[in-house]
Amino acid sequence: MRAHYKFWPKRLPPAITPPATSLWQNLAVSAMRYPDKAATVFFGSVLTWGQLKHAAERLAAQLQALGVQKGDRVVLNMQNCPQLIVAHFAILRVGAVVVPVNPMNRAEELKHFITDPDAKVAITTADLAGELAGASNALPEGQRLRHLIVTQFTDGFDSNVEGDDAPPAAWRDWLLTHHALPTLAGGQVLAWKDALAFDGPLAETTAGPADLAILPYTSGTTGLPKGCMHTHASVMHNAVACAMWGSATPETIGLVVVPMFHITGLVAVMQAAVYAGSTMIVMPRWDRDLAGRLISRWRVTAWANIPTMVIDLLASPNFASFDLSSLKTISGGGAAMPQAVAQRLLDVYGLAYCEGYGLTETAAPSHQNPVDHPKQQCLGIPFMSTDARVVDPETLQEVPQGEQGEIVIHGPEVFQGYWKRPDATEAAFFELDGKRFFRSGDLGRVDEDGYFFITDRLKRMINASGYKVWPAEVEALMFRHPAIQEACVIATQDAYRGESVKAVVVLRPSHQGQVSEQDIIDWCRDNMAVYKVPRVVQFAGSLPKSGSGKVMWRALQEAEAAPRI
Structure with a gap:
């Protein structure tokens, strides 16, 4: 028996049978x-x-x-x-x-x-x-x-x-x-x-269940974003499972502020609420004082968020005027919740912040912390009907408990493959113990209780306040700038966002001295989503390259992460 069943919520089955509709x-x-109850x-x-x-x-x-x-x-x-x-x-x-x-x-x-x-x-x-x-x-x-x-x-x-x-x-x-x-x-x-x-x-x-329902796009280490093929069945599983995991009922009142274009808001919040018949208090984007007022005014009972929202709300000068006493569950993911903030929620409000983990490819959660036994700064345990392992990224064999490896996932919530990309689909899956597992690209470990922890990224990715930024996509857009000869995008530490985007840029000789770092940032703001825009641009004479001519992004990343003397 898998270790994580030790703390499996007693009220829930380890696997479910979702509606075949x-x-x-x-x-x-x-x-x-x-018919007459508030939906939104x-x-x-x-x-x-x-x-x-x-x-x-x-x-x-x-x-x-x-x-x-x-x-x-x-x-x-x-x-x-x-x-x-x-x-x-x-x-x-x-x-x-x-x-x-x-x-x-x-x-x-x-x-x-x-x-x-x-x-x-x-x-x-x-x-x-x-x-x-x-x-x-x-x-x-x-x-x-x-x-x-x-x-x-x-x-x-x-x-x-x-x-x-x-x-x-x-x-x-x-x-x-x-x-x-x-x-x-x-x-x-x-x-x-x-x-x-x-x-x-x-x-x-x-x-029907096997028909394609949603095609959300996810970026990766190379090229343009890829469509993830989700059927009615894969989304249905997690809609039902999320509702059950969070004890959602028709009387649940949820604050819907995580974006519904994103897989978490789409499945774990919106689709779960529709299944349960819950009421959704909808915010078009984040504003801490509006959130505080709406939680108080509508007696919100459930709030899914990203940790930066909680940090921001707690920092509001108007915080004392908000009444959070109606909240029963508070959960999130996308970025790690700082331990001190999670502890304050528990000590002051009796709210255990339940972090989860999932990807666009897994229709949001593949892991979730049990509401009655969460661990802080932890991905949680494998979700309902889900088999998750940690394997050696080279041999694809399971590693012993406690050792680092790649997190891989098998379950009904896993997508069918990448739209028009049979090559990428084939590379993303492998077989283990007769099951088809999806390779997450994230490195992690499992503790003695079966809880998963993330340790590093196998893929090249920047996590800015829960938004996933893929350097290859940003670089491809930056290369359209007439002054840019080469660009390498890396992560830089950010006290609020966790990580932000930094671009190391080599200018064309014809544009030397004619373009500033701020000019590049301004151009990026006009040509890409704001969360992808480099907060920092650093000009360089050249980029480090391997013997085969590939840019050694890892060398730049390690230099950025090195302590300043």
Whole structure:
């Protein structure tokens, strides 16, 4: 028997049998059971489960009328708002595939999320529509979007809201400005309200557990981001398991501030809440005082987050005015929670911070700390129905307890493979004891109780406040700058974010003395998502190279990590 069963939650089975239905059925069931209960609350505006289902069906009918068929990929590019949930389930209702995209991506990055999944339809918010339309318009005619559905944030709430539910003053221009619809070359742009007013027919859904449901993208050590093929079944497993693990019920009130374009927010928060019929208090992005007010106002019971949010909330000068007494569970991942902060939560509020671990490829958690027996700065134990091991990265044989190796995962939540990338899929999997294991690329160890701890990264990756930054992707974008001859991206320590991005740059001789470090940073801000932008740029005469001519990034990384004398 595996050691981790020693502290397995007594209320939970070690494996589960999820519903053998599509994810759409979870919404249909919750709407049937709780038609008048709040599904979402957005700046004080309530959308009931019945209203959410009706809106998703109207949008699904509109998508069908636009030609979206079963298996087609539809881009969904939004910050958190009720419209994201409506659109997500409308896409699933027609049997199509959701392609969730980080709204921080700029036009140059967005091109890949249109062309790689062969998407012809996208749904976005008005503040992002120009960037998405610009990306499409810059593509060759046969690769462009044909339809773009655009919602204003105010389609989801009353702009006159006041009091604790009101948006921060700094957000008002962002949220309340009514943006004109962009022009889509060779295509049609449709306003959200018009799409939801569509009264045409809606065919029965035929999607089943084995059909593709979600195609989230993950970057890696080389090249452009890769799509992770998740079926209704792989997402369903973790939606159900996350709800059970967190004791979610229809009475649970969750603060939804982790982004729902990211696999954790999408599965462990949103899909789990839809399955359980819980209420979601939705925040479009992080603001510590708004979070404190909403937890107090709506008596939030469950909060999934990244550790920097907790640190920020505790540091608010208004913290004493917030009432956190309703919180029953607080959990997160993506970055390590500082031990002192976790201890303060436990000592002052009786809240055990439960960290988890997972990847886009595992539909969020593959490991989770038991709520009743968590360990600090620990990934947790293998999740329901999951077999996780630590193996030698060279021999792929399991290593003894306590020794470092690569964390590998087998379970129903593991993805089917990388979209259009059979080579990468083959490299990511291997067989052990008759099971197909996914190679995480993370190095870790297992303690005597079966808890996993991360020790290093086999892959080259920077973790900035829980956002994964892949240097190869940033370098590829930087090489588009006319002044850059070579660039190597590494991690630099950051007291708040944990790690930040640093670029060591060699300028072309023709641009020496004409471009500053700040010029490079400013250009990066215009051409890539803000979390990928180098916080530090260092000019160098040359980069260290191996005998084969490869840039020795590890040498630069080790020099950066070396103590300053």
